[in-house]
Every structure is written in C-alpha cells, then in structure tokens.
Amino acid sequence: MSYNLIMNSPFLLENQTEYKKWRDYKLAQYPISREKILIKFKNNDINNNKINLLKDSVTKYNFAMYEFDAKLTNESLKKFCSRLKLVNSVSNLLADEDDISNITNQNQSKEKSPNVEYIPYTNKQLNWHTDGYYYPLDSAIKSFLLHCEHPAQRGGENIILDHEIIYIYLRDHNPEFINILMQNDIMEIPGNKNIVGSHSVKGPVFYIDERNFLNMRFTSRQQNIIWKKNDTIKKIKDFIFSFIAEDNHYTFNLLLKENQGYLANNVLHKREEYVDGNNKRLLKRLRFSKRVE
Ligand SMILES: [Fe+2]
Numbered sequence: 001m002s003y004n005l006i007m008n009s010p011f012l013l014e015n016q017t018e019y020k021k022w023r024d025y026k027l028a029q030y031p032i033s034r035e036k037i038l039i040k041f042k043n044n045d046i047n048n049n050k051i052n053l054l055k056d057s058v059t060k061y062n063f064a065m066y067e068f069d070a071k072l073t074n075e076s077l078k079k080f081c082s083r084l085k086l087v088n089s090v091s092n093l094l095a096d097e098d099d100i101s102n103i104t105n106q107n108q109s110k111e112k113s114p115n116v117e118y119i120p121y122t123n124k125q126l127n128w129h130t131d132g133y134y135y136p137l138d139s140a141i142k143s144f145l146l147h148c149e150h151p152a153q154r155g156g157e158n159i160i161l162d163h164e165i166i167y168i169y170l171r172d173h174n175p176e177f178i179n180i181l182m183q184n185d186i187m188e189i190p191g192n193k194n195i196v197g198s199h200s201v202k203g204p205v206f207y208i209d210e211r212n213f214l215n216m217r218f219t220s221r222q223q224n225i226i227w228k229k230n231d232t233i234k235k236i237k238d239f240i241f242s243f244i245a246e247d248n249h250y251t252f253n254l255l256l257k258e259n260q261g262y263l264a265n266n267v268l269h270k271r272e273e274y275v276d277g278n279n280k281r282l283l284k285r286l287r288f289s290k291r292v293e
Pocket of ligand 1: 129130131269
C-alpha cells in the first residue's frame with residue numbers, strides 16, 4: 001500500500017492503548033436500540049438533522065436504518081445517497097443504467113435470465129458475506145444501500161454484524177489471527193471459467209484503507225474460495241464461523257418493510273430465504289467505493 005497509516009491507529013497491533021479505548025467505546029454501544037437506529041423521513045423531507053442522525057448511527061454501528069413515508073423513485077433514491085455523499089456508485093453487469101440492482105427472485109421468470117444462478121437473485125438463503133468480496137482492493141465496495149420496494153410475503157430477513165465487532169473478538173482471542181487475516185494473499189477467489197478475461201483475485205480479509213478505516217472482505221462460501229495454506233487458518237475460520245453462527249448479542253435482525261432500507265459500510269450480512277406473495281420481493285441495491293462518514 002502506498003499510503004501511511006496514522007501512527008496511533010487502533011488497528012495497529014502494537015497500539016494496545018488506542019485499541020482498548022476504541023474497543024471499549026464500540027462495545028459500550030450494544031445492545032443496539034431499534035428506536036435509535038431507525039431514522040424516519042416524513043413527507044420525504046431529507047433534512048440535515050436526519051442525515052446527521054443516520055451518520056451518527058453509521059459511526060457507531062457501521063450501518064443505519066431508514067424509513068420513508070412514500071415510495072422513492074430511482075432518482076430520489078440516488079438523491080438521498082448523494083446527501084450522504086455517496087455519489088460514485090459502482091455498477092455491475094446486472095445493474096441498470098442508474099447503477100441500481102433490482103434484487104428479486106428471477107428463478108420464476110419465463111425468460112431465462114443470465115443471472116439466474118446467482119443466489120442474490122433467487123429466494124434462497126444468502127449466507128454471511130461482505131459485498132464485492134471478489135473484487136480487488138483497488139475497486140473495493142466500501143458501502144451499500146438496500147432499499148425495500150416490496151417485502152416478501154414471508155421471510156427475507158436481513159441479519160447484520162458490524163465487521164469491527166468480529167475484528168475485536170478475533171483480536172482479543174488471538175492477535176495473531178488478525179496478522180494472518182491482513183495478509184494480502186490470504187483469500188483467493190479463482191477466475192470464472194465462463195467469463196472471458198476473468199482472473200483470480202487475491203486479497204486480505206481485513207485491511208485498513210487510505211482513510212485509516214478498517215474494512216473486511218469475507219464470504220462463508222466454501223466452494224471456489226482458496227485460503228492460503230497456513231497452520232492457523234482452519235482455527236481462524238472455525239472461530240469466525242462459530243462467532244457468526246451464534247445468535248449473539250451483536251447481530252441485528254431486520255425485516256425491511258416497504259419504503260424502508262438500510263445503508264452500511266459494507267458490514268457482514270446475510271439474508272434468510274423467503275416466499276413471495278402476489279407482489280414479488282424487490283430490493284433496490286446501490287454500491288459505492290466510498291464509505292458513509
Ligand atoms: Fe450482500
């Protein structure tokens with residue numbers, strides 16, 4: 001990396017005092033109070049006060065929930081993001097011209113869709129991951145927004161775990177785990193044989209970016225992931241899996257209703273399976289290469 005970390009970063013293992021201060025502050029914010037984390041916008045008035053409340057929540061938990069009292073167009077959704085200084089949205093093959101991905105179950109479509117095999121575009125459970133873990137660091141996804149246009153008839157709950165919490169638990173358990181997870185070649189996603197020009201991407205699980213924030217790349221997927229051979233990696237993976245599998249004090253469950261959404265600094269998250277009613281579940285997703293700060 002070509003930038004310098006601030007000397008007193010709590011994420012440097014030698015800075016125990018700074019780490020402890022930061023850690024104690026983080027953990028003191030739990031359990032999360034649902035009332036504090038949900039910011040409601042009346043008459044779709046996006047005023048500074050509410051924007052600051054959203055940012056406060058993201059500062060504490062790396063995510064925040066919001067609710068509008070009317071439907072948002074794609075344009076107003078993008079405008080809302082721009083109020084949070086999220087303007088450089090990241091597109092992908094499946095996004096529309098606004099860089100908005102319509103997350104819905106496409107398995108039922110009459111026309112076969114090319115994205116049909118991607119779990120996000122089905123009604124199946126989507127296991128723990130951070131968004132874009134398969135991207136190289138120079139095009140990392142730092143934040144995303146998920147906006148609910150229609151909920152499912154049943155299921156589809158999102159479960160969130162601030163990646164800084166899992167960092168704390170790993171570091172407290174064994175600081176060497178962090179050293180290993182910060183290696184730049186610890187996790188490799190092989191290239192996709194079906195995509196021309198696709199090549200493998202290696203990267204760390206945890207990394208500190210040029211703004212001195214901690215970010216995470218992770219998937220609990222077991223296939224098509226190559227972990228660097230290391231005596232400890234199995235222990236680390238077991239530790240992570242047991243931490244996220246527990247119904248723990250730090251996870252937050254949210255079942256988004258119509259016109260609700262959440263935005264996150266790419267925290268760990270999963271989605272439960274769901275069943276559609278007459279109106280299919282539809283979530284709109286935007287991704288950004290910049291965090292909410
Ligand atoms: Fe995701």
